[in-house]
Amino acid sequence: MIELSPRFNFKEVDEKWSRYWEEQNLFHAAVNPAKKPYTIVIPPPNVTGILHMGHALNNTLQDIMIRYKRMCGFEVLWMPGTDHAGIATQNVVERQIAKEGKTRHDIGREEFLTRLWAWKEEYGDTIIRQLKKMGASCDWPRTRFTMDEDYSMAVRAGFVSLYKKGLIYRGEYIINWCPRCLTALSDEEAEHREIQGNLYYIRYPFQGNAREYITVATTRPETMLGDTAVAVNPKDKRFKNFVGKTLLLPLAEREIPIIADPLVDSKFGTGAVKVTPAHDPNDFEMGRRHHLEFISVMHPNAVLNEKAGEFEGMDRFEARESVVETLTELKLLEKVEPHTHAVGHCYRCHTVVEPYLSRQWFVKMKPLAKPAREAVKTGKIKFYPPRWTKVYLNWMDNIRDWCISRQIWWGHRIPVWYCVGDGHCQLACKEPIVSETPPKACPHCGSSNLKQDEDVVDTWFSSWLWPFATLHWPETNKDLEYFYPTASLFTAPEIIFFWVARMIMAGMEFMGDIPFSDVYIHGTVRDTKGRKMSKSLGNAIDPLEIIHEYGADALRFSLIINSGQDLFISKEKFEIGRNFANKIWNASRLILLRVDRPNADFAIEKINRKELDLPSRWIISRFFSTRDKVSSAIERYRFSEAESLIYDFFWGNFCDWYLEIIKDSWHEAGVQQIALGVFENTLKMTHPFMPFVTEEIWSQFRKEKGALCVQAWPASNKKCINKKAEEDMQTMIDLIASIRHTRTQWSIAPSERLRCHFVVRSPEDRALLETNRGILMNLGRLGDIRIDEKWTPVKDAALIHAGSIQCAIPLAEIIDVEKEKKRIWNQIKDQEKALEGLARRLQNKDFLRKAPQEIVEKEKSRLTDLEVKVGELKRSIGRLE
């Protein structure tokens, strides 16, 4: 027999079972025509990642669903894997190299990539190991990586396919540029944050008349050397006569025209705006419309270039101050106003993003968005909670083209080659060669002097293929056919645009079908002050530390019970999970250490229900109603609700009452059978939430049935749900609670046995008390009970009631009759108040006419109940005299 200590030894147990599950390959999924598939693809964590609370929550949710569906008989595939995380990973290795005093350019692309792969080999599956510790039941041998050989093939295939359809193009536009990472970013990768800045009012004098000027307002004076116009709104009367005239750009002493463009808001600033087409997306638009010159005044690292004249060599922020200073000296700075505005920041390094003119690859999004939008609009894909639908649709409706090229080295290199050629086919060779595999020669001139595009694609351009590329698309195969589309996707709200929306687009485009039918968006893990948990804030709680101190089950349970919305987590919150695991453990000790025939068949559905006593009927009924509610909650993605149901049932019903009751009838026929049957099924029901403790206990008495994680989920059994039994038992519980309350109130020693005089109004009540006499005696610690149909005088007694049963507990010598009377009077007052309201309602004609009949009936019977109760109380109080 395994050691059964009063403490659940999670350390040994966690380790033992995660090893066992993996060794037995119990989570492997294979095409099985006899079963329905159920697939979830894991949101692939970054290879740079280490497990944080967000991962813990995300993966626990998935694991609950996966384990539940597996037990329900689906062929379950939980596809694991990791994401190469282009910029993030490159940054890590760049920092490593920086310690050696080198940059990636010093060691070269090839060597740098070797270093990156080496890093990935060493650290890349850290998070996978951590997920296993949490009990995640993925099909681990399938673990994929977004830069696996055939996954890379899928990325190239996707690129080529879109290019051939004209949905990928290359061009020079203003994009978000990170001057630190030295790469382009997509719009989503630029995080907007409010910045306290200034609005500078600068005078631009007219050409030939330095005393006349137009004042423009700008937040970024450092870009003014790149100005090629000043724009006003065409409807703005103030400037009507100036349009077409020429100004002299200060500092540069360059002539620039005044143009009229509807983009200008005449209410903002002075109504006149400097136009810098190479440094602002709006200005870029205007520049195109008015055929302005595009002057870029910055190097890629945001240091001003030779176009900036005297400011060359300065960093952009340094240059801003310097420009302002110079303008002040020239008396061209009219005023400075504080101004808060949203500024884009690199989502990887938080550097302020520079709107930068450069040549990049883009995906045309509108054609892809259309079917993706429809899939959600028509309900083929549903969001849980549904409010995210609107967020998604709104993004789809305002979609803009996606800049997918990145000037980094870690990633999928763009599958495009340019003919450097021999010179004589220059024209034809301007057409790039787009191909899944490296071309041997230029199709136009035959030259083999080809050069591949230096850039790689956005990481999300690979992860948007995740639901099918993990199943080896574009190859067709049985797995892909069987497991795609997947069932549900679990993710955080901030990933909706990056990933969810794009996966839907990719699914529709490449597979012609939705990638998943449900999207469950869970809350964000925060600290108790509501701040997002992050390493840099130092407020993060390490899930591994929780696993170490409280166990994986405790981590899982505690997270999920708090997961109704955003989670506000402190370390103490994990105690609830630890305590619950320990409670389950100790309940198992009680049962397993006492059971005589552990191997008998204890299936509760086979038990003859008619002959059962009340506690048995009650616990069986409670189990099956809980089971149905838990199933329904899981199906509706209400995981915290499911956990509360299990917690309340197991602790509040099974342990607090049922186990206490059967302690005294342990050897009676059928008792152990029911206790074990309910316990066994409760373990199954709890397993998806707390896999370790349940599997361990299971193995102690159900080993011959195989592992718990592959058992069948308890079947629903409506016949076992017995409302009457639940009500009767509730009456018993209420009576016992009242007796206990009386004990506490009058400070009666636990050893003192009390007498109870029950007064019943029906033979049913009498039968209830008589058949459950033992329970009352034991749990109420009674010495004797008496059951009457009518009140007989009882001197100096405490009065209690439950359901339609009244009870007097004689407490001569102890009781303060006046105090007890006052207590009862207070009760009567409360009841009368309710009675009054009820009576008033029942006299209301509108209520009688308009309310549903069943409600009226219910209220009527409630009224009589209350009247009787008040009458009883009033009469009983007389007995105290």
Place this chain on the structure above:
RNA sequence: GGACUCAUAGCUCAGUUGGUUAGAGCGUCGCCCUCACAUGGCGAAGGCCGUAGGUUCAAGUCCUACUGAGUCCACCA
């Protein structure tokens, strides 16, 4: 500027499509180390359901406005 979420016990939250006297956990206060569990047991105290209107026979629940907290989106430089 637009959209969204939240506001219920000291704290963290439940509260299904409106329908008994609004619940739980933690914390607090009593009493118990009773032979599964002190990570436990029993009991108690604690709420004008953010404010003001409205709809309804009936509102914590639906509508409007306001206040406070938070999130996302956005090309007013």
